[in-house]
Structure formats: C-alpha cells, structure tokens
Amino acid sequence: MNRTSIYAGIFVAIAAVLGAVLSPYDTGLLTQMLIYGIFAMSLDLLLGYTGMPSLGHAAYFGLSGYAAAILTLKLGWGFALAAPAGLLVAVVAAALFHLLALRTAHSYYLMITLAFSQVLWSVAVSWTELTGGDNGLPGVKRPDLGAWLPWSFATTRGFFYFVLIIFVVAAFALYIFVKSPFGYALRGIRDNEMRMRALGYNVWAYKFTVAMVSAFFAGLAGELYMYLNSFISPSSLSVTVSAQVLMMILVGSVGTLFGPVLGAGIFVLLQYVLSTYTDRWLFVIGLIYVGVALYAPEGAFGLIRDRMRTKRSARP
C-alpha cells in the first residue's frame, strides 16, 4: 500500500460516513462537491497536465446533460441508452471542435473555448422547442438501477452513494491515466511542445485525445448534475460555470488530481455559506481567489503538500 492509496481510502471512508450521518440537504451539498470534483479533475487534464487553458469547459458539462435529458424526455430513451449517448455527444463535440481549436494555443485557446461554449449556451436559450429555452428541461427521473445496486436513487442519500461510486471509479481511472506514459507525455507537452516533437511525438494527436478524454469526464459530471437536480437549464452551459470550475482548480492546485477536488469542496461550501448572507457571493469568492493568487499561488493543496513535505524532511 502506498501513501496515495491510504489517503484515497481515508477520503472515501470519510465521505461514506458523512453521507450516512448528514441531513439530506447537506448530503446534497456533498454530492455536488463530488460532481464538481469530477468536473474539475476533467478540466485539470487540459489545464494542469497539458497546458491547455479552457474557459468553456461548461460546454461538455451542459451538452451531455442536455443530450441525456432530451433523449429521455423527447425520445423516451431509458437511462442505459440515454446516459452513454449523452457522454458520446460530449466526446464527439470535443472532437469536432478541436479539429478547429487545436490551431490555437494559450490565450487564443482560452478565447475560442469561451466562444464555443457561448454558442452552445445561446442555442440552449433560443431553441425553445428542443431545450425549453430559459425554463430549461425539468422532470428527468433519476435512474433506477435496481438490477445492479440494491438501493433507490430517489432519495438524496441513495443518489449520493451512487455518485460516490462513480466518483471513485472516475478518480481511479484518471489517476491511472495521468500516471501512464501518456500522462507523462502530456506533461512533456505542457513543458515544451517543440521538444516533444523532436522526440517523435505527434503532439496534435495527444492534445486531440486528451480533449476527448476530458470532455468525457466533464460530460459525466454534467449528467450526474442533471440527474441530481432532475433538471437542466442554460446556466449549466454558462461562462459562470466555466469560470467557477477554472477557479476550483486554481484555488485547489493546478496540475494535480486531488487539488481540484479539494477546490471543488471549498467552492461548494463557500458558495453555500456565503449565499446565506449575500447574493453577491461570487464577488467574495473573487476576492478569495485574488488572495490565493497573491499568497498561495500553488493553491490550497499545494500549501498542505509543502507543509507535509517540510515536516517529513524535518524528522530525523
């Protein structure tokens, strides 16, 4: 057992116990944290590992949520079909979009991803027959996996444990992915694309692939979010969501998997606490972000990690 798997075990155990003892409302918050955790990890594949700053990651989050909802409500597809189809839509969209977007890098990539997500957002707002416009699409029932899992997802608690399972599987898959030679290659691309080409890497193909993988996990988070609320609206595609998930990573710690999860937890908690006092909670979070950028540029997880390292090396 290495250190990482021990920490992971402790994390899951705490989450599982919390889910059993907290009130349904708080369990709902915890579910949101896990969902945003998956979403933030998916973006960190692009931003932290590959150096592709996306300001439009809500595109895949919202797109797969909408796709699953539309297929369920308008075509009557069951969960077993609609959910994978929603993910497929996100992945295919990422593939088509990146045929164009990979001509850009750095701040230009940021702009074009923003533009892409805004286009989808405006489609969601204006194509009323399909998307319900501003009112969104309510009434997608949570899945019933009675055949595989012996509890109902109708309750908040039941759905929380389903999300926890998905979270663990997703985090494990992402962990394997970033620790693989493919993951090293991504970090090499972030450090210097040119050098990777000189080593024989088809950098374009790597970026194209990671964009699809990232979209898959962002779409996964988006569908879970849609099922959590049994509702989806254009706000899931908005630039606010894209900026929030970006901020979760920056507050948590860029270029790690756990950092974004921590950032997601902090963010959801702050939003909950602050929004009971003020409607301008985003403003306060903005201030906190400025503080992080100034005093802890490596993010919260970076701070914790450095402190533990110092302690460990201080020991005789």
Added chain:
Amino acid sequence: MLDVADVHTYYGEGYVLQGVSLTVEPASIVAVLGRNGVGKTTLIRTVIAFTPARRGRVMFEDRDITRWPSYRIAKAGMGLVPQGRRIFPSLSVRENLEIAQRAAATDIAEPWSLGRVLDLFPALAERLRNGAGTLSGGEQQMLTVARALVGNPRLLLMDEPTEGLSPHIVAEMKKLVVGLRARGMAILLVEQNLAFALDVADRVHVMDKGKIVFGGTPAELDADETIKKTYLGV
C-alpha cells in the same frame, strides 16, 4: 546520410538561411561554426522542420524530409540535443528518459536501452527519481544527450552542447561525442566553441549572415587566419 541542398529559410519576412548546403556522412561529425545570429540554430530548426525551408531540400537517408512534420523526422531516426539544456523540468530524470524512449524507433542493432545509457552517465543513474529541474547545469546537459540517445537516432543534431559548461564537463562531452562516432553515429554539431569543434569534427563549416563561407577540414580552418579572424573573432 544527411544532405542539405541549397535551403532558404525565413521567419516571416526575415530571410535567415540564404542557400545553405552541407552533407553529413555516417559515423562522422560535421561542425558548423559562426557568431551569434548567423543562422546556426535556424539550420538545426530547418533540418528537423521546426521552421521548414521555403526553398531547397533536406534529404535524410535518401528520403526527402523537407516538409515532413517534425515528429515524423524524429521517428525516422534523427535526435535533437537542443540549445540551453532544454529538459522537461517538471518530470523526474527517469520520466524524461522514458518519454523519449517511448516514441523511439527500435529497428536498429544494439539499441540504446535505459541501462546502457545510464552506464554512460553514472551521475544520472544516481538521480533517477529526482526532478530534472533540480539537476546541475552539466547534469541537465548530459540528460538532454541521454534523452536523445534513448530515442536511438542514427543522426544527432547538437545545438551548442558545450555552452556554459565547465572545462571539466566540456572534456567529458568531447569524449562522449567521439565515442558516439566510434559506434557509428552521425553528428551535426553547431558550436561557438572553436577549440571543441576543431578537436572533434571531421569537417567544419563556417557560417555568416545565413550563408556558408568556409568548408574544410579542422586543420585547414585552423590554418586559415583570415577566416578565423573575420568570422569567428579569434
């Protein structure tokens, strides 16, 4: 094995290489000397197609690679030791070597395994788990060479490998490149260090303002005071 024929390379409107030709035979070292800004690095960038030639041709083992994407050229057996110790600082020493090995072609006899490369660089073997960014300058330069070697190239492009190194490390580098040539490696070496180039090269070229102004053996260059004074400032 490498045949650069009358290449002209531009950065946008900037006309940098103005008709450069040279060849590199197997198991030989060809050095290109010249002051800063005469186009030496651009020559390397043209060969590996980071900045492809607008006119002219680059042939590698009888294949026209002028317009190939860089990664394909690298896979075809060309290795690059870039200027300024460009390692991947956020990866460990081992990871730096592993990503280089992964993309490599392995269709040669006696390929450079990780073990064989580390035999050559014992200092790196001791620091495999360290972050490459924490290595000393000399170690980082050795890592760029090691990284190029595990890709099993038949031709090595080296861009000022002795820049900023202590005399002791330069001496090691000399042994290293001579040893590589003895094993059949072809090397195109771009240098400002005249003594190093004269010591190791089979053939030297002097560049000025994007053109080759001298080609000959190291002894011929060493004897030509005019060329040395005008173009190399010695």
